[in-house]
Amino acid sequence: MQTPEYSLLHQYKKVEIEEETNLPVIEEADATGAVADAYAYFREHFGRQNIPGILKCFATHPPLLQQMMEIASTMLFCEGHLTRRMKEAIATYISSLNQCPYCVDSHAFFLHVHGGSDALVDALATADAELAPMDEKERILLQFVHKVNCDSYRVSPNDVSSLRDAGWNEPQIAEAVHITALFACFNRVANAFGLPSQQLLYLRNEKIGLEEK
Amino acid sequence: MIGSTEEHQRLMFLPGVEQNPKPSTYLELIEAARAAGMEYWQIWHLLAFQPEAARNLVGFSQIVMHDPAPISPGLRELIAAYTSSLNQCEFCMKAHTAVAAHIYQDNDLVASVLRDPETSPLSEKEKALLRFVRKVTFASADIHAADTESLRTIGWDDAAIFYAITACALFNFYNRWVSASGVRPVSDEAFRRLAAPMAERGYVRK
Numbered sequence: 403m404q405t406p407e408y409s410l411l412h413q414y415k416k417v418e419i420e421e422e423t424n425l426p427v428i429e430e431a432d433a434t435g436a437v438a439d440a441y442a443y444f445r446e447h448f449g450r451q452n453i454p455g456i457l458k459c460f461a462t463h464p465p466l467l468q469q470m471m472e473i474a475s476t477m478l479f480c481e482g483h484l485t486r487r488m489k490e491a492i493a494t495y496i497s498s499l500n501q502c503p504y505c506v507d508s509h510a511f512f513l514h515v516h517g518g519s520d521a522l523v524d525a526l527a528t529a530d531a532e533l534a535p536m537d538e539k540e541r542i543l544l545q546f547v548h549k550v551n552c553d554s555y556r557v558s559p560n561d562v563s564s565l566r567d568a569g570w571n572e573p574q575i576a577e578a579v580h581i582t583a584l585f586a587c588f589n590r591v592a593n594a595f596g597l598p599s600q601q602l603l604y605l606r607n608e609k610i611g612l613e614e615k
Numbered sequence: 616m617i618g619s620t621e622e623h624q625r626l627m628f629l630p631g632v633e634q635n636p637k638p639s640t641y642l643e644l645i646e647a648a649r650a651a652g653m654e655y656w657q658i659w660h661l662l663a664f665q666p667e668a669a670r671n672l673v674g675f676s677q678i679v680m681h682d683p684a685p686i687s688p689g690l691r692e693l694i695a696a697y698t699s700s701l702n703q704c705e706f707c708m709k710a711h712t713a714v715a716a717h718i719y720q721d722n723d724l725v726a727s728v729l730r731d732p733e734t735s736p737l738s739e740k741e742k743a744l745l746r747f748v749r750k751v752t753f754a755s756a757d758i759h760a761a762d763t764e765s766l767r768t769i770g771w772d773d774a775a776i777f778y779a780i781t782a783c784a785l786f787n788f789y790n791r792w793v794s795a796s797g798v799r800p801v802s803d804e805a806f807r808r809l810a811a812p813m814a815e816r817g818y819v820r821k
Contacts, residue, residue, distance in 0.1 A: 476667060579796060
């Protein structure tokens with residue numbers, strides 16, 4: 403797992419978010435026992451001081467918090483069969499389709515940090531795949547994940563064949579499905595809790611980012 | 616039985632995933648079912664392809680769906696089956712209908728909820744929770760404090776609401792993973808047989 407985007411956040415002042423959520427979450431100052439331990443584990447392993455809102459939701463039930471961090475670190479916060487940048491492009495696009503302001507903001511920021519251009523970030527963060535500057539191969543993957551998110555019961559072997567013809571291999575296709583499905587889940591948790599955007603994407607204006615790989 | 620095995624156990628969409636299981640509990644389950652000529656759940660191939668991810672996912676599912684919580688395991692399974700029906704995921708809907716029916720020991724109750732929770736024999740309190748689950752599935756962006764507040768008014772506490780959200784969200788994951796991977800339904804008899812251990816012991820195998 404690599405989380406350079408979190409290290410970058412060290413340099414910037416936290417934006418205070420004051421919106422009320424629909425359900426209580428465990429704030430860092432209120433964390434005790436198993437939750438405090440899990441937050442400390444997060445800071446150490448993910449390298450970010452501020453605990454993300456989505457973890458504060460699961461912290462209301464500590465055993466789930468640890469599982470949640472494991473799922474995130476093994477599936478998302480890593481290079482896999484797909485590049486981290488492509489995973490974040492999918493995460494941003496799906497979160498935008500599902501109108502999840504919290505997840506759109508986080509993952510659009512991560513996409514930016516991992517080399518996504520402003521035009522790409524803006525297009526995916528507004529669910530406008532047509533405007534996204536992507537090549538044909540990437541565009542076909544984006545169309546596929548749209549279908550997985552919005553009409554998964556209609557996915558057919560032909561959709562998968564089109565991806566193969568475009569040059570995607572099976573582990574990559576499997577990973578795209580997995581990431582899309584995970585965001586169908588996380589977007590709903592974040593929205594049901596009413597998590598506000600963390601306003602990370604504004605940091606883009608501060609010109610922070612990683613070298614292009 | 617042999618005929619139905621052939622019909623039901625057709626290939627999934629990604630042969631490279633299906634034919635590449637790693638050593639794991641799920642590979643053992645697949646091999647045991649094949650050796651016995653029994654139908655099995657093709658989702659086991661997805662779990663056997665990535666055992667480490669499967670461990671986290673199944674561990675998460677066990678806590679959300681089966682371990683002690685403010686919502687009974689039966690009602691959580693109804694949430695899973697109902698969410699799956701909203702997403703038109705036939706495999707998950709039938710599997711969790713069977714798990715719920717095993718727990719309630721009442722096929723008719725579960726079938727009536729799947730047809731329409733509003734006309735089912737569920738209590739008003741339970742119906743309100745399923746209405747909320749429907750909104751989490753179809754329109755989560757429109758959920759506001761008034762939605763959670765009305766659930767509190769009718770007697771659900773925050774922990775119960777959390778479990779309803781998480782169980783519903785988890786099945787929004789499974790429905791897409793399963794449908795987009797081409798996991799096929801099995802026969803009704805096999806759904807009943809395979810649902811029993813899940814109803815009794817939960818999601819973690821062995």
